[in-house]
Amino acid sequence: MSTREPRPSPESSALISAHGLRKSYGRTEALRGASLELREGEILAVAGASGSGKSTLLHCLSGIVRPDEGVVTYGGEQLGLLPEGRLGELRRSDFGVVFQFGQLIPELTALDNVAMPLLLAGMRRGPAQQQAGEWLERFGVRGQAELRPGEMSGGQSQRVALARALVTGPRVVFADEPTGALDTLAGEQVMTALVHTARESATAVLLITHDAQVAAYADREVVMSDGVLRSGSDDVVGQEAARREG
Amino acid sequence: MSTRHVLLGLLAAGPCHGYDLKRQYDARFPQARPLAYGQVYTTLQRLVRDGLAAVDGTDSDGGPERTLYRSTDEGSRELALWTDQITAPAPFVTNEIFAKVVVSILVAAAGAPTGPDGRKPDAAAHLRAQRAAHMERMRELTALKTAPGADLSTVLSADYALAHLDADVRWMTTTTARIDTLTAEVNAA
Ligand SMILES: Nc1ncnc2c1ncn2[C@@H]1O[C@H](COP(=O)(O)OP(=O)(O)O)[C@@H](O)[C@H]1O
Numbered sequence: 001m002s003t004r005e006p007r008p009s010p011e012s013s014a015l016i017s018a019h020g021l022r023k024s025y026g027r028t029e030a031l032r033g034a035s036l037e038l039r040e041g042e043i044l045a046v047a048g049a050s051g052s053g054k055s056t057l058l059h060c061l062s063g064i065v066r067p068d069e070g071v072v073t074y075g076g077e078q079l080g081l082l083p084e085g086r087l088g089e090l091r092r093s094d095f096g097v098v099f100q101f102g103q104l105i106p107e108l109t110a111l112d113n114v115a116m117p118l119l120l121a122g123m124r125r126g127p128a129q130q131q132a133g134e135w136l137e138r139f140g141v142r143g144q145a146e147l148r149p150g151e152m153s154g155g156q157s158q159r160v161a162l163a164r165a166l167v168t169g170p171r172v173v174f175a176d177e178p179t180g181a182l183d184t185l186a187g188e189q190v191m192t193a194l195v196h197t198a199r200e201s202a203t204a205v206l207l208i209t210h211d212a213q214v215a216a217y218a219d220r221e222v223v224m225s226d227g228v229l230r231s232g233s234d235d236v237v238g239q240e241a242a243r244r245e246g
Numbered sequence: 247m248s249t250r251h252v253l254l255g256l257l258a259a260g261p262c263h264g265y266d267l268k269r270q271y272d273a274r275f276p277q278a279r280p281l282a283y284g285q286v287y288t289t290l291q292r293l294v295r296d297g298l299a300a301v302d303g304t305d306s307d308g309g310p311e312r313t314l315y316r317s318t319d320e321g322s323r324e325l326a327l328w329t330d331q332i333t334a335p336a337p338f339v340t341n342e343i344f345a346k347v348v349v350s351i352l353v354a355a356a357g358a359p360t361g362p363d364g365r366k367p368d369a370a371a372h373l374r375a376q377r378a379a380h381m382e383r384m385r386e387l388t389a390l391k392t393a394p395g396a397d398l399s400t401v402l403s404a405d406y407a408l409a410h411l412d413a414d415v416r417w418m419t420t421t422t423a424r425i426d427t428l429t430a431e432v433n434a435a
């Protein structure tokens with residue numbers, strides 16, 4: 001009955017793998033041995049209570065924060081061993097990040113915010129703005145192109161931030177609660193656009209959300225609890241029972 | 247769901263025979279159990295008996311003869327009464343998941359080893375596995391409603407099922423957190 005694209009099989013190669021990540025802030029252990037794999041083109045939801053370490057995980061996977069312990073591998077390269085320059089380059093060319101809080105440049109319009117990564121990559125202003133406009137359209141915020149972040153609603157800013165994360169055609173998008181400020185229908189529009197884009201270009205997505213209806217757009221879900229990740233299928237006994245009864 | 251009112255509603259569009267009513271019903275309520283032919287015909291006979299529907303001749307279409315039914319004025323009034331009436335929120339919401347979790351906690355608290363391999367019931371593990379099963383179903387429903395060309399009744403019924411599964415998942419999340427707190431308290435004592 002499912003009309004989804006076939007899910008990547010377990011054998012398909014891992015784009016990002018993290019093993020035994022630990023990260024403390026003072027006496028707070030945000031990550032306590034988190035491991036996960038994100039496969040090529042896979043949409044993976046990360047759920048979990050607030051304060052469980054989801055954002056910290058995203059920061060470690062995207063090379064923004066260095067874990068205290070553990071290894072993050074991207075396309076065969078260990079992020080921890082890369083020189084700062086190469087890491088910055090990866091972040092610009094291969095990663096798109098949507099942060100949970102404040103991320104757009106307040107002085108720039110929505111259009112210029114989205115065009116910025118293209119300008120940084122050396123594209124000329126005209127084509128960059130043209131492409132930026134198309135991405136705003138996709139996420140239903142073309143009408144806000146000339147507004148600055150302070151003049152937009154939380155939900156509009158989130159959509160602009162998603163457009164900015166995707167504009168460079170990254171191989172992986174990290175999105176931290178990208179629908180947190182949206183109502184159900186607006187969230188649905190954003191998720192449909194995000195999933196469509198990801199499928200079309202085989203972009204992998206790490207989607208942090210506490211909303212099960214949003215997580216249901218992903219291929220798979222893992223749950224963060226006290227700095228450790230689990231997948232529901234770890235509890236195999238219950239799974240088999242559910243299948244027998246179903 | 248009140249099958250008789252739904253059938254009356256379908257008849258509001260014009261005379262129809264039982265087979266077509268069944269088909270329309272299954273298409274409008276894709277998440278519901280398909281309606282059995284037997285049930286369609288018993289319901290139609292009762293509607294006729296109660297004066298809410300009437301036989302409107304037959305149509306054969308080259309094949310076997312089929313009885314056509316139509317709604318009566320009385321039927322339209324009955325239908326309006328039904329659609330206008332606010333449905334009472336269920337006074338008790340209970341289901342199997344809830345019962346299993348409560349019993350698991352009770353059995354664990356009683357300290358009795360159970361299960362064929364002597365495993366103790368583990369409410370938290372059960373909730374994680376149940377969440378995974380719910381999420382799997384929610385992914386299917388999401389795929390269904392976002393498929394190109396999904397019609398409105400598919401979208402609405404998928405939305406309805408998703409909202410209810412989502413409510414279950416929320417309850418499971420809260421319960422998992424409560425069990426963690428409880429366990430931490432027991433272990434600290
Ligand atoms: N930069 C930071 N400085 C201090 N503590 C932090 C920082 N980032 C996160 N934490 C703490 O680490 C824990 C996990 O936070 P976070 O990863 O943001 O969780 P989540 O995104 O799941 O809500 C929390 O207790 C939080 O207060």
Ligand SMILES: [Mg+2]
Nearest residue numbers: 054055100176
């Ligand atoms: Mg967070």
